[in-house]
Amino acid sequence: MIEVGALRALRSVAALGTLARAAEELGYTASAVSQQIKRLEGQVGVPVLAPAGRGVVLTPAGQAIVDSAPEVFQALERCAEAARSVAEGAPRGILRVAAFSTAVRGLLAPTLSRLSTRCPDLRVHITELDPDEALHGVDAGTADLALVHDADGLPAPLPSSLTQRHVHTDAGDVVMSRAHPLALLDRPLTSIDLASHAWVTSPPGTVCHQWFRRLVADVPEEPDVRHLIDDFATQLSLVASGDVIALIPRLARPRLTEDLVSRPLRRPPQREIFAAWRRSANASPAIQAMIAELGAAIESATTQTD
Known part of the structure; x- marks a missing residue:
C-alpha cells in the first residue's frame, strides 16, 4: 500500500521541480524526501x-500517481472531518493559514483575538505567502486555508481540489x-x-505599482515618482514630510496620524479577496x-477612520 507521506512528497516534488524545494516546503531534509520517493517506487514497482x-x-507512472492523489487526500480529509464533527463541531487543534501580507495585517490580525475568545481550543498558525504559493500550499496539504487576491483583475488559478469564497x-x-x-x-x-x-509608490512588479500606473495613465505628463518603497508604513513617513503623496490599499494602511489625511478616488483601483480551502474540508x-x-x-477595516 502506498504511504500517504510518500504520496505527499511526490506531489510536492512534481509541483516544485526539485527534491530540495519539496523538502523545504514539507519541513524535511532532501535525503528524507528522496527516501520517501524510493519507498514509493518500491511499493509501485x-x-x-x-x-x-x-x-x-515525473515519469508517466509518476504522473498517473500524482493525478490520482487529490482523490486520496480528499478521502482522508473527509475521514478527519467526520471525526471532528463527532465532537459537536467544536473548532480545536491547529488551523494553518497562508495569506499575503496585507491580508495578514488587515484581516487576520484583527480576527485572532475574537477567534481565540470564541474558540479557546483552536490555535492559528499564519504563513505569509503570495497567492499562487498559498493556493499550492492548501492543495498540497501544507496549509488548511488561504487568503488570496486577484492580480491586476485576474484571479490566481484555483486547483480543482479547492473551493473559494x-x-x-x-x-x-x-x-x-x-x-x-x-x-x-x-x-x-x-x-x-x-x-x-x-x-x-510601491516598486514595479507589485500590484500596488500596477494600480498606480493605471491611475495616472490619463495624465499627460510622466508622473514625478520620487521614491520606490515597498513598506507602506515607510511610505507614510515620507508622505508626512509634505513633499509626496501615496496610493495605499485600505487593508495595508496603518491608522493615520493627525498630520495625514486620505482622500478617495472617483475611480479607485480595487482587488477582490477570496478565502480558499480544500473541498473535502468544507465541514x-x-x-x-x-x-x-x-x-x-472586514467591517472594522472598511470603517476605519483617519
Whole structure:
C-alpha cells in the first residue's frame, strides 16, 4: 500500500521541480524526501521520477500517481472531518493559514483575538505567502486555508481540489499631508487632480505599482515618482514630510496620524479577496469559524477612520 507521506512528497516534488524545494516546503531534509520517493517506487514497482537538468520530472507512472492523489487526500480529509464533527463541531487543534501580507495585517490580525475568545481550543498558525504559493500550499496539504487576491483583475488559478469564497473588496486611496493642497479637496479625486504632484509608490512588479500606473495613465505628463518603497508604513513617513503623496490599499494602511489625511478616488483601483480551502474540508469547524470571524474584521477595516 502506498504511504500517504510518500504520496505527499511526490506531489510536492512534481509541483516544485526539485527534491530540495519539496523538502523545504514539507519541513524535511532532501535525503528524507528522496527516501520517501524510493519507498514509493518500491511499493509501485516502477520509477516515478527522472532526472532533468538540475531538477527532476515525473515519469508517466509518476504522473498517473500524482493525478490520482487529490482523490486520496480528499478521502482522508473527509475521514478527519467526520471525526471532528463527532465532537459537536467544536473548532480545536491547529488551523494553518497562508495569506499575503496585507491580508495578514488587515484581516487576520484583527480576527485572532475574537477567534481565540470564541474558540479557546483552536490555535492559528499564519504563513505569509503570495497567492499562487498559498493556493499550492492548501492543495498540497501544507496549509488548511488561504487568503488570496486577484492580480491586476485576474484571479490566481484555483486547483480543482479547492473551493473559494469571496470575502472582501479592497480599494486604494490617496494619502497626503494635511498641509498638502489636495487635502483641501473634500471630494473624490480624479486623475487630473493628481497631475503635477510628486509620489512615493510601491516598486514595479507589485500590484500596488500596477494600480498606480493605471491611475495616472490619463495624465499627460510622466508622473514625478520620487521614491520606490515597498513598506507602506515607510511610505507614510515620507508622505508626512509634505513633499509626496501615496496610493495605499485600505487593508495595508496603518491608522493615520493627525498630520495625514486620505482622500478617495472617483475611480479607485480595487482587488477582490477570496478565502480558499480544500473541498473535502468544507465541514471543518476550524475553517468555518475563521470564515465567520473574518466578517467582523472586514467591517472594522472598511470603517476605519483617519
